[in-house]
Amino acid sequence: MTLRTHARPAMLPKKPFWQSLALDRTWPLYAMLLPGLLALYLFSYKPLYGLVIAFQDYQPVNGFANSPWVGWANFEDLFSREEFPLLLRNTVVIALGKIVMTQLAALSFALALNEVRNQLFKRSIQTVAYMPHFLSWIILGGVFIDLLSQGGAVNSIIKSFGMQPVTFLAEPDLFPGLLISTHAWKEFGWSAIIFLAALTNVDPQLHEAAAIDGAGRWQRIWHISLPAIVPIIILVAALSLGNVLDAGFEQILVLYNPLLRDSGDVIATYVYRAGLERAQFSLATAVGLFQSVISLVLIITSRWMAERFAKYQIF
Amino acid sequence: MVENRTLGDRLVNALFYLFLTLVGLLCLLPIVHILAVSLSSKSASSGNMVSLWPIDFTLASYYTVMSSTAFVRAIGVSVVRVLLGTGLNLALIILCAYPLSRTAKEFKGRNVFMWLFVFAMLFNGGLIPWYLNCLDLGLRDNIWALVLPGVVQIWSILLTMNFFRELPRELDEAAIIDGATHWDLLFRIYLPMSLPVLATVILFAMVGHWNAWFDGMVLINNSALVPLQTYMRRIVILGDTVSMLSRFDASLEEMLNFSDRSLKAAQIFIATLPILVTYPFLQRYFIHGIRLGAIKG
Numbered sequence: 001m002t003l004r005t006h007a008r009p010a011m012l013p014k015k016p017f018w019q020s021l022a023l024d025r026t027w028p029l030y031a032m033l034l035p036g037l038l039a040l041y042l043f044s045y046k047p048l049y050g051l052v053i054a055f056q057d058y059q060p061v062n063g064f065a066n067s068p069w070v071g072w073a074n075f076e077d078l079f080s081r082e083e084f085p086l087l088l089r090n091t092v093v094i095a096l097g098k099i100v101m102t103q104l105a106a107l108s109f110a111l112a113l114n115e116v117r118n119q120l121f122k123r124s125i126q127t128v129a130y131m132p133h134f135l136s137w138i139i140l141g142g143v144f145i146d147l148l149s150q151g152g153a154v155n156s157i158i159k160s161f162g163m164q165p166v167t168f169l170a171e172p173d174l175f176p177g178l179l180i181s182t183h184a185w186k187e188f189g190w191s192a193i194i195f196l197a198a199l200t201n202v203d204p205q206l207h208e209a210a211a212i213d214g215a216g217r218w219q220r221i222w223h224i225s226l227p228a229i230v231p232i233i234i235l236v237a238a239l240s241l242g243n244v245l246d247a248g249f250e251q252i253l254v255l256y257n258p259l260l261r262d263s264g265d266v267i268a269t270y271v272y273r274a275g276l277e278r279a280q281f282s283l284a285t286a287v288g289l290f291q292s293v294i295s296l297v298l299i300i301t302s303r304w305m306a307e308r309f310a311k312y313q314i315f
Numbered sequence: 316m317v318e319n320r321t322l323g324d325r326l327v328n329a330l331f332y333l334f335l336t337l338v339g340l341l342c343l344l345p346i347v348h349i350l351a352v353s354l355s356s357k358s359a360s361s362g363n364m365v366s367l368w369p370i371d372f373t374l375a376s377y378y379t380v381m382s383s384t385a386f387v388r389a390i391g392v393s394v395v396r397v398l399l400g401t402g403l404n405l406a407l408i409i410l411c412a413y414p415l416s417r418t419a420k421e422f423k424g425r426n427v428f429m430w431l432f433v434f435a436m437l438f439n440g441g442l443i444p445w446y447l448n449c450l451d452l453g454l455r456d457n458i459w460a461l462v463l464p465g466v467v468q469i470w471s472i473l474l475t476m477n478f479f480r481e482l483p484r485e486l487d488e489a490a491i492i493d494g495a496t497h498w499d500l501l502f503r504i505y506l507p508m509s510l511p512v513l514a515t516v517i518l519f520a521m522v523g524h525w526n527a528w529f530d531g532m533v534l535i536n537n538s539a540l541v542p543l544q545t546y547m548r549r550i551v552i553l554g555d556t557v558s559m560l561s562r563f564d565a566s567l568e569e570m571l572n573f574s575d576r577s578l579k580a581a582q583i584f585i586a587t588l589p590i591l592v593t594y595p596f597l598q599r600y601f602i603h604g605i606r607l608g609a610i611k612g
């Protein structure tokens with residue numbers, strides 16, 4: 001692009017900084033970005049200042065400025081609490097379970113859908129499978145609480161087989177599995193999009209040649225379709241690493257009740273209950289900061305791995 | 316591509332159709348069940364007789380729910396929030412994506428700004444600093460509390476930025492020679508060509524605003540400003556039937572004509588409906604948008 005700076009008198013041999021900006025031409029770019037930067041400051045960077053209370057004994061009446069500093073005391077308190085190992089374990093178990101089950105379901109779904117030729121059928125199934133992704137956990141919570149209640153549809157089916165009804169939402173042992181399977185139900189279709197996109201890039205001639213050589217349907221899936229999307233599978237697996245502390249805050253908050261504390265309490269829900277229900281702001285901020293820092297490290301590692309092993313570039 | 320000739324191959328083919336049909340039903344049936352319960356009489360739904368078809372068909376639950384001022388008002392708050400929130404989201408997405416889609420040579424400081432956005436996406440202070448910041452900015456008990464904290468949608472900005480970068484550069488070179496400014500470029504050349512990505516980010520923004528409930532729960536006390544999903548959390552999840560009874564205009568006797576289950580189901584279905592009728596029409600756009608964002612990056 002041309003820099004229309006020739007109209008300005010050349011004061012110095014080397015152009016001053018403000019002239020190199022060529023503002024007569026580029027000022028709209030800065031003007032466009034200004035509202036976004038302002039909002040980014042107010043809602044993303046300004047809150048970071050609030051992290052100081054993780055190192056204070058924060059009382060709302062004193063504010064950030066006058067609350068006493070306590071160093072790492074909140075973190076020491078957190079790490080020595082008996083519920084902390086439990087929180088960490090629940091978080092990682094639920095998050096990993098969700099990643100593995102959702103991606104396996106998505107992969108099977110994509111491979112099966114790729115074998116179907118009827119476009120109308122294919123599109124209808126896709127539409128239906130994407131639907132749960134767009135529904136809130138409030139709506140789905142209402143649906144699942146109804147389905148899983150004592151007199152709900154699931155227990156009606158169980159009873160019709162002559163078995164005892166199950167109090168699904170009062171059994172701590174069942175809760176992680178319930179969270180994992182309902183999450184997989186909600187997201188498998190959406191997660192399959194990336195696999196489906198990769199499968200459409202496979203050259204159909206490969207399948208034809210294999211069929212002529214006598215390869216059956218399963219052999220073609222195993223030896224052609226699956227290897228074709230291995231890079232995407234590696235990519236998804238690498239990027240998932242950034243989510244192993246994300247157990248799903250809204251879902252748990254909706255489906256959770258005090259009976260499920262031992263198996264359903266995760267870091268994010270603990271932050272909410274400690275901070276906003278019990279007003280232990282400093283402790284809750286320390287817990288949140290702990291999660292944010294570990295997540296940041298994991299995300300950077302996962303991006304690095306994705307870049308390295310799957311040649312993935314996001315920015 | 317490959318024809319299925321042998322009997323065994325046809326059988327395998329049928330197996331795939333069967334499997335996918337079952338998967339589709341698994342996604343659909345819970346919603347169908349809720350719809351059936353909402354359209355059934357009290358005795359049928361409280362007696363757990365309803366499966367996938369209404370028993371003693373009645374619209375009574377819908378009349379009751381829609382005559383509740385609190386429910387209708389909550390819908391109104393959600394509609395305002397969706398319109399206002401999506402409008403602001405979209406304005407910022409467009410205004411941020413365009414400058415960031417320029418090269419660092421053309422737009423000095425572009426990479427620094429880019430990292431400000433990316434870092435904000437990767438790291439945040441967590442719930443408590445977010446909450447205290449909202450209070451500090453006076454975002455409590457007003458509509459702006461539901462709209463402003465999430466006004467910068469970084470992921471959508473990056474998606475749109477990537478889309479802009481895919482457009483042919485010859486276009487802006489020609490326009491610049493004709494004396495076009497960056498405003499002309501953005502509004503006359505880039506935006507008209509960006510329908511797929513704009514439809515995608517609009518859909519995400521609208522669905523996000525319609526579905527959000529946590530902000531309404533912690534930032535709104537005034538019951539006249541509670542959005543639908545937050546309101547539904549009280550009714551459907553916590554089963555706060557006492558407050559529901561007191562809020563409904565219907566008399567207690569009228570109320571007892573309907574089971575809780577039918578009423579809850581009707582509210583769940585009404586809250587689902589806007590999404591069910593919107594997203595299938597935008598599907599072809601967002602599939603394209605997602606692929607672009609996820610793979611090309």
